[in-house]
Amino acid sequence: MVEMPEEVVAALSDPEALKVVATINSAGVPNAAIVATVYPLDPKTIIFADLRLGKTKENLLQTKKFTVNVLRQNLESYQIRCTFGHFEERGDITDMIAERVFERTRLQARGVVYGVVEEVYSTSLSSSGTRLV
């Protein structure tokens, strides 16, 4: 478990940033989905809503790994590798996220995915591949 640098937390908190979650199944096939609800719960924890996760959720249960990339409008970009923690269907955080999601999309979140941050890299063009933590 590591702590994300401030600039990475800021990028993940940016509602205008593009956020993609990649997972992998047990046969080694990657999956990449746009997940606008990715959010840094704290510097060590990433959460996102289960709206229509489908394959992402299946893969998390199979292999317990996921990677997030966040790309801001100024092209600042970070890759955050995580270990899947757990799904939460009920709770204060889940209720808060579900409320936010419903306000924006009119869709009901089925729960929240928790991930533990393991590695963080810059994927901005000027420093792509540099490990930050």
Add this chain to the structure above:
Amino acid sequence: MKMAKLPEEVIEALEIDAKKCMLATVNEDGSLNLVPVGSMKAIGDEKLAYACCFDGKTTRNLKEGRKKVAVAIWKPRLEGFQVKGTFQEMYDSGELFEEFSSRVNPMMETMGLDCKVQSVAVIRVTEVYALTIPIAGERMA
């Protein structure tokens, strides 16, 4: 080898300047590498290609034989697609390489970046899915 054709709306999305693409490859330890790729475009309706400007983890993963990839495509403001594919070949010369070099190198220079196209990677499309809410996950091809 399993193949699929890119639907017209995916080809159109890839032609938009404001689109954004992210490419997932598989690392040696089974974790995922996920990076933005600005130069992604369709080559006909069965292949994607992009410029490799850094000899980074993505290129290494493909060259080392972990060929399965997934590409998330975001089209402003609220559309998305996922293309799954298999890495086919890397070109460091020829028509495709010249085409990408003439398009991407000037953009890098404009951004003040001291890097040029080193090679062009070609991906054969195997599956296509919608990523747009509320139909995210539906298979398109």
